[in-house]
Amino acid sequence: MSGNGFDKSAFAVDWENEQVASPQGEVGGHWGPLRISGLDYVQATFDKTTCLACPVRSQCTASATRPRAVSLLPTRELHEIQACNRLDQQTKDWQQRYAIRAGIEATLSQNIRNCGLRRTRYRGLARTHVQHVLTAMACSLTRITDWIADPAPTHRRSTRLDALCTGTT
């Protein structure tokens, strides 16, 4: 369930019979292949008449005219791994691990945009490693020069020692 709406986890998937049951107990009418951006999925589409008359429709789909459809990864194994990972993402432990990654995202983004980090300019791991080291050095130098040119303002209250040093007491 995401917010007040029914996300994929609210639907029970019966892989053997190729059916999906909605939170209202309605069983998906059509099960078929789906292709999105060159990747394979399975889509279960519910009966249009039933969906249009459903009392909880607003929690299920934003479409005014179409029935709810649920797209799934193409195999049961992949679907179960995805469901398991999504549950894991709700845990404190996962969020703490992700916070470490979130801290590096801005740095990666800066290097991808400024230094083309997504592509290697050279052949071979050793040379590619040199590119990565040089990119990291360029990033650090850029940040140092930016900071010297325009130090980020601090929102912290100045300490008594700062006040003594700057003569503002």
Ligand code: SF4
């Ligand atoms: S809108 Fe359709 S799929 Fe969603 S709960 Fe109602 S009957 Fe089930």
